[in-house]
Amino acid sequence: MRDAALAPPPIAMLAELTHRCPLACPYCSNPEELIAREKELDTETWINVFRQAAEMGVLQVHISGGEPASRRDLVELVKGARDAGLYVNLITSGVGLTDARLEELDKAGVDHIQLSVQGITAKTADWIGGYEGAFARKMAVADKIAEIGFPLTLNAVMHRHNLDDLPATIELAKRLGARRIEIACVQFQGWALKNRSMLQPTREQVDDAKRVVARAREEYRGTMVFDFVPPDYYADFPKACMGGWGSTGLNVTPDGRVLPCHAAETIPSLTFQSVKDASLADIWYNGVAFSAFRGTDWLPDLCQSCDRRDVDFGGCRCQAMAVTGDATAADPVCRKSPHRHLVDEVLEAEVVPMGNKAFDYRKFPANR
Amino acid sequence: MSSKRIPVLPRGVRLHFDKVRGQNVLLAPERTLFLDDVGHRILLELDGQRSIALIGQHLAAIYNAPEDAITSDINEFIDDLADKRVIGFADA
Ligand code: SF4
Ligand code: SF4
Numbered sequence: 001m002r003d004a005a006l007a008p009p010p011i012a013m014l015a016e017l018t019h020r021c022p023l024a025c026p027y028c029s030n031p032e033e034l035i036a037r038e039k040e041l042d043t044e045t046w047i048n049v050f051r052q053a054a055e056m057g058v059l060q061v062h063i064s065g066g067e068p069a070s071r072r073d074l075v076e077l078v079k080g081a082r083d084a085g086l087y088v089n090l091i092t093s094g095v096g097l098t099d100a101r102l103e104e105l106d107k108a109g110v111d112h113i114q115l116s117v118q119g120i121t122a123k124t125a126d127w128i129g130g131y132e133g134a135f136a137r138k139m140a141v142a143d144k145i146a147e148i149g150f151p152l153t154l155n156a157v158m159h160r161h162n163l164d165d166l167p168a169t170i171e172l173a174k175r176l177g178a179r180r181i182e183i184a185c186v187q188f189q190g191w192a193l194k195n196r197s198m199l200q201p202t203r204e205q206v207d208d209a210k211r212v213v214a215r216a217r218e219e220y221r222g223t224m225v226f227d228f229v230p231p232d233y234y235a236d237f238p239k240a241c242m243g244g245w246g247s248t249g250l251n252v253t254p255d256g257r258v259l260p261c262h263a264a265e266t267i268p269s270l271t272f273q274s275v276k277d278a279s280l281a282d283i284w285y286n287g288v289a290f291s292a293f294r295g296t297d298w299l300p301d302l303c304q305s306c307d308r309r310d311v312d313f314g315g316c317r318c319q320a321m322a323v324t325g326d327a328t329a330a331d332p333v334c335r336k337s338p339h340r341h342l343v344d345e346v347l348e349a350e351v352v353p354m355g356n357k358a359f360d361y362r363k364f365p366a367n368r
Numbered sequence: 369m370s371s372k373r374i375p376v377l378p379r380g381v382r383l384h385f386d387k388v389r390g391q392n393v394l395l396a397p398e399r400t401l402f403l404d405d406v407g408h409r410i411l412l413e414l415d416g417q418r419s420i421a422l423i424g425q426h427l428a429a430i431y432n433a434p435e436d437a438i439t440s441d442i443n444e445f446i447d448d449l450a451d452k453r454v455i456g457f458a459d460a
Contacts, residue, residue: 009388011400012400055388059400060395060398060400087395089398111380111382111397112380150379150380151379153397179380179453180397180453221451222453225453227398
């Protein structure tokens with residue numbers, strides 16, 4: 001039943017426990033149609049999913065959301081994942097984590113915490129996150145994380161409104177004792193796509209950021225690791241999507257659907273199975289959404305004849321969908337793509353001096 | 369002199385046997401390193417007590433191999449992991 005020649009087992013699983021979150025970041029990677037609490041998988045089902053994941057070869061689980069702390073059973077779920085034999089990364093904004101809860105999470109076996117920061121001052125961070133007091137709360141959580149001794153990654157999502165603060169962001173990571181910093185420029189899908197004209201950095205900002213990161217990598221060698229995701233639109237070639245579609249990781253949504261990537265639902269031609277209807281392994285090895293873009297056979301001629309074919313696998317499917325309307329096209333970021341002009345036109349039209357425009361914050365549908 | 373360092377696996381970094389792939393792995397924040405037998409053997413020696421030099425001496429005796437070469441291999445291996453922040457040092 002399993003085509004071992006095509007698909008190796010996955011290494012990592014992103015478990016989106018919930019879409020609930022006190023923050024409302026305008027670039028949230030959750031889909032525009034947020035899933036309501038009543039539809040979330042229950043504790044037992046999640047723990048079963050963790051067991052299935054470990055049995056099929058997943059080594060690391062990224063417990064995320066929304067805000068995973070919005071789940072009352074978070075501690076129990078972490079314990080379930082550890083008992084299943086998984087390495088547990090907790091991805092959190094920190095808001096909603098009390099000192100007592102952090103201590104429980106420590107006992108439950110959280111291996112590593114990834115704390116997101118929206119900005120380096122309360123003013124910017126609370127504006128971007130759409131939540132008064134989030135920054136202060138986050139800093140208190142960071143202190144407690146350090147006190148307990150969790151390894152910490154600071155996850156800084158960067159865009160036009162905070163890229164100029166990159167050096168200070170790196171200093172903040174150092175001050176908080178982070179072992180790693182992820183400097184991730186916003187990827188334009190879902191909410192971020194809606195807010196693209198507010199978020200798109202300028203070319204000068206991007207060039208500066210590259211210099212700052214290169215310098216910091218040297219300065220912090222051996223003390224802090226840098227993971228830098230530069231913005232796509234200014235690149236010449238696309239990035240591989242998670243090491244290739246359906247090759248290293250999978251994503252489970254709050255209601256149990258299994259996706260090849262968090263944004264895969266933006267591709268209307270794909271249908272997704274749920275852990276309620278099939279086993280995780282069956283979905284991974286035989287599910288149509290996973291086979292759709294697995295390997296390189298489906299790639300357009302442009303990519304088939306390109307020496308980067310096995311490097312980027314034609315880039316991001318969701319980006320091809322978002323920009324060209326065709327999920328099977330080469331990523332339009334690619335210089336060789338016939339659609340590259342669309343990306344350049346977006347840059348020209350949208351990267352204008354900051355006006356008074358407001359963010360379109362993420363929110364649940366009003367009639368839920 | 370770098371052989372005087374005492375390497376340790378810091379919190380959040382642990383060895384794991386991957387039953388599905390039949391391989392030893394080092395699990396760390398946002399990183400999974402698949403280990404060969406040599407790497408695995410070295411990491412098993414880390415006890416937070418002995419220096420690289422002592423570990424080199426020990427492994428050289430077991431494998432009946434030149435101590436200098438072994439110690440220099442260990443140093444190289446440890447330096448690489450330290451750059452990735454998946455190894456710390458007890459005396460630092
Ligand atoms: S195509 Fe892009 S958005 Fe979709 S899964 Fe791959 S990297 Fe993620
Ligand atoms: S042509 Fe295709 S394979 Fe080549 S760089 Fe562009 S997207 Fe990648």
